[in-house]
Amino acid sequence: MTVETYPWAPGFVAGDRPRIVTSRFEHEDSHTLERYMATGGYEGLRAALAKPAAEVHEQVRGSTLLGRGGAGFPAGVKWGLTPEGVYPRYLVVNGDESEPGTYKDRLLMERDPHQLIEGCLIACYAAGLSRCFLYIRGEMALAQERVATALNEAYAAGLVGRDILGSGFGVDIVLHWGAGAYVVGEETALIESLEGNRGMPRLKPPFFPAAIGLYGKPTIVNNVETLSNLPFIAANGAEAYTAIGTETSPGTRMVAVSGHVRRPGVYEIVNGTTTFRDLLYGEEFCGGIRDGNELKAFVPGGGSAPWFLPDQLDLPFEGRQVGAAGSMLGSGAIMVMDSTTDIPAAALTLTRFYAHESCGKCVPCREGGTWLMRVLERVVAGEGTTDDLDLLLEVGQSICPGDMPHASSEALGLEATPFPYKMTTICFVGPSAYVPVHSALTLFRSEFEERVAPSRSRTRIPVVAVGGGQ
Amino acid sequence: MSRFSAENLTLAREIVSRYPRPKSAVIPLLHLAQEQEGWISEEAMREIAELVGVTPAEVRGTGTFYEMFHFEPIGRYLLNICGTMSCALMGAGELMHAAEEELGVRAGGTTDDGLITLHGAECQAACTEAPCLQVNYRYRFRVTPDGVRQLIADLRSGALSDEIPPHGTLATVRQHIPSDRAVGAVDPDVDTAPPAWIPVTVEGASS
Numbered sequence: 001m002t003v004e005t006y007p008w009a010p011g012f013v014a015g016d017r018p019r020i021v022t023s024r025f026e027h028e029d030s031h032t033l034e035r036y037m038a039t040g041g042y043e044g045l046r047a048a049l050a051k052p053a054a055e056v057h058e059q060v061r062g063s064t065l066l067g068r069g070g071a072g073f074p075a076g077v078k079w080g081l082t083p084e085g086v087y088p089r090y091l092v093v094n095g096d097e098s099e100p101g102t103y104k105d106r107l108l109m110e111r112d113p114h115q116l117i118e119g120c121l122i123a124c125y126a127a128g129l130s131r132c133f134l135y136i137r138g139e140m141a142l143a144q145e146r147v148a149t150a151l152n153e154a155y156a157a158g159l160v161g162r163d164i165l166g167s168g169f170g171v172d173i174v175l176h177w178g179a180g181a182y183v184v185g186e187e188t189a190l191i192e193s194l195e196g197n198r199g200m201p202r203l204k205p206p207f208f209p210a211a212i213g214l215y216g217k218p219t220i221v222n223n224v225e226t227l228s229n230l231p232f233i234a235a236n237g238a239e240a241y242t243a244i245g246t247e248t249s250p251g252t253r254m255v256a257v258s259g260h261v262r263r264p265g266v267y268e269i270v271n272g273t274t275t276f277r278d279l280l281y282g283e284e285f286c287g288g289i290r291d292g293n294e295l296k297a298f299v300p301g302g303g304s305a306p307w308f309l310p311d312q313l314d315l316p317f318e319g320r321q322v323g324a325a326g327s328m329l330g331s332g333a334i335m336v337m338d339s340t341t342d343i344p345a346a347a348l349t350l351t352r353f354y355a356h357e358s359c360g361k362c363v364p365c366r367e368g369g370t371w372l373m374r375v376l377e378r379v380v381a382g383e384g385t386t387d388d389l390d391l392l393l394e395v396g397q398s399i400c401p402g403d404m405p406h407a408s409s410e411a412l413g414l415e416a417t418p419f420p421y422k423m424t425t426i427c428f429v430g431p432s433a434y435v436p437v438h439s440a441l442t443l444f445r446s447e448f449e450e451r452v453a454p455s456r457s458r459t460r461i462p463v464v465a466v467g468g469g470q
Numbered sequence: 471m472s473r474f475s476a477e478n479l480t481l482a483r484e485i486v487s488r489y490p491r492p493k494s495a496v497i498p499l500l501h502l503a504q505e506q507e508g509w510i511s512e513e514a515m516r517e518i519a520e521l522v523g524v525t526p527a528e529v530r531g532t533g534t535f536y537e538m539f540h541f542e543p544i545g546r547y548l549l550n551i552c553g554t555m556s557c558a559l560m561g562a563g564e565l566m567h568a569a570e571e572e573l574g575v576r577a578g579g580t581t582d583d584g585l586i587t588l589h590g591a592e593c594q595a596a597c598t599e600a601p602c603l604q605v606n607y608r609y610r611f612r613v614t615p616d617g618v619r620q621l622i623a624d625l626r627s628g629a630l631s632d633e634i635p636p637h638g639t640l641a642t643v644r645q646h647i648p649s650d651r652a653v654g655a656v657d658p659d660v661d662t663a664p665p666a667w668i669p670v671t672v673e674g675a676s677s
């Protein structure tokens with residue numbers, strides 16, 4: 001067993017595992033065209049251009065490559081949802097990575113920008129997309145710089161732009177970056193932002209971006225990691241890809257594990273089979289909980305995901321099973337809390353995030369998120385009452401009516417309620433403000449009860465959102 | 471004062487030409503203005519409005535949605551300390567406390583000499599390297615309270631002025647699309663024919 005880290009790829013941990021998207025990370029100069037070319041670079045593009053576009057699309061469909069942005073939708077299927085004969089079609093690359101806990105797209109952009117560029121070109125060729133906008137999160141100066149440099153190199157080498165490699169296929173890739181707004185990662189908000197507007201999500205259905213997207217035209221939005229898998233698939237075939245992982249979750253996946261573990265890091269894992277126990281305790285992964293402490297809880301799929309307990313450790317990193325157990329894999333981010341964690345305060349860091357990032361379009365999110373945050377702040381500060389705990393659930397119900405997904409607990413005698421939830425909002429920001437509150441209150445109610453005073457005989461004090469939106 | 475420099479004006483026009491609809495260039499041009507001046511003035515927004523053919527109010531409307539844009543002067547260095555879950559679990563609170571104490575300002579404030587603005591920030595996509603922070607969007611990982619104090623001392627002494635450009639500059643390399651290689655903007659209303667590499671089927675529809 002080997003564990004390797006590289007100073008030029010902060011956080012990344014390599015081991016004896018198949019690597020698809022991080023295969024060049026051991027090279028300090030992995031971001032240069034020279035290294036890329038010396039390690040099989042643009043071979044996938046060459047292989048793709050030698051075939052008709054429809055065949056490349058079929059290959060990606062056959063690989064069952066699942067989207068890595070959060071929803072896990074198969075890329076090949078998404079590309080097929082564009083209305084027949086309607087052009088132009090656009091590709092928008094989602095490099096807005098900002099879901100709490102998530103750290104992988106930035107590494108891929110900084111460490112292997114040519115792999116992403118090659119992936120964009122393969123997607124454009126296969127799905128008939130005539131222009132690509134590569135949208136990077138505003139706060140990622142180094143990723144912007146690396147991608148800009150790589151694009152300049154690729155243009156100079158005839159790999160991007162007009163008549164690529166003499167094939168007649170041509171597409172421009174335009175680098176664009178945001179300016180700080182989490183919700184812009186949602187695909188329709190991303191499109192609004194790219195059109196020069198405030199980044200507020202559009203109502204969907206009826207119209208998904210594949211039908212009506214950027215400038216009202218069919219638009220494919222794909223995540224950076226999703227696209228970074230395409231060079232491998234195009235060069236080696238769908239079967240080489242499905243040979244790794246499981247039938248429902250083929251290939252590998254990048255997962256960031258942060259918080260109270262011995263070796264926090266970003267790991268490229270075999271999809272579908274690696275369990276949470278492997279990840280948190282395995283010597284080739286995080287090596288256990290820090291300071292020999294006990295595990296208290298973990299968030300399995302980014303800040304929006306309902307929390308898991310040690311009871312769920314033996315679940316594999318696989319969407320359906322995790323969904324049935326009451327959570328989701330989301331963006332591949334695990335946040336670990338050990339026995340020393342102040343649970344209500346930990347929940348507050350997430351609820352505050354989502355309340356702060358509300359775009360203000362839907363009332364339940366704009367008002368409800370702020371309510372949740374203020375009531376929880378009061379509870380954490382030791383100024384809440386038992387009534388406040390009911391109030392939290394009541395406000396939550398206005399965002400997510402009905403049963404909320406949650407994990408099972410043997411100690412509490414709780415059965416799991418499967419994912420997903422119902423929601424009264426356009427996008428997932430509103431529900432995500434409630435999810436940590438609900439998880440924490442359901443799984444650790446006693447920690448809240450210790451914190452609050454018995455309800456004084458007062459009628460409920462309304463919580464007034466002072467100052468309005470953030 | 472903050473008209474685009476001649477060089478930036480050329481660049482601004484080139485940026486506008488990359489998009490089929492000029493309004494798409496609003497955010498990139500706001501970044502360019504902020505890079506030139508460190509913040510965004512009314513005059514800069516008026517100029518951007520002219521360049522993309524919208525009203526100054528529309529430019530402001532878009533710009534104010536995004537946290538990175540500043541419509542008043544701020545410090546030369548913007549110190550953003552992450553306070554979201556992973557960083558909070560690993561001691562972000564102590565970092566913020568150390569920074570507030572060292573700078574003598576609360577989060578949101580700027581030092582009297584105009585050198586450093588301190589902000590609480592949200593998840594910076596470096597959660598495994600918690601607690602972390604950014605100075606003008608340049609990362610520092612696994613930071614300790616002493617590390618924050620040292621960083622502030624280095625910013626004050628000028629030891630980092632080569633490494634960290636003044637607030638407003640993000641990537642120091644710009645994309646350049648050579649005109650002999652460019653495909654062009656791909657207008658949604660004009661370029662409605664299937665692209666050259668997609669075969670047209672017999673009925674005239676394309677795959």
Ligand SMILES: Cc1cc2nc3c(=O)[nH]c(=O)nc-3n(C[C@H](O)[C@H](O)[C@H](O)COP(=O)(O)O)c2cc1C
Binds near residue numbers: 067068071095429
């Ligand atoms: C509030 C919100 C934030 C999101 N943020 C991101 C993000 O930062 N990056 C990303 O790739 N997808 C994000 N998504 C998912 C996108 O909407 C979209 O599903 C994804 O980019 C599609 O790419 P994929 O199919 O390749 O996964 C977010 C979704 C929501 C609702």
Ligand code: SF4
Binds near residue numbers: 357359366426427430
């Ligand atoms: S749920 Fe919140 S962030 Fe999403 S569209 Fe509604 S108000 Fe905006």
Ligand code: FES
Binds near residue numbers: 102557
């Ligand atoms: S929580 Fe601080 S970088 Fe993600």
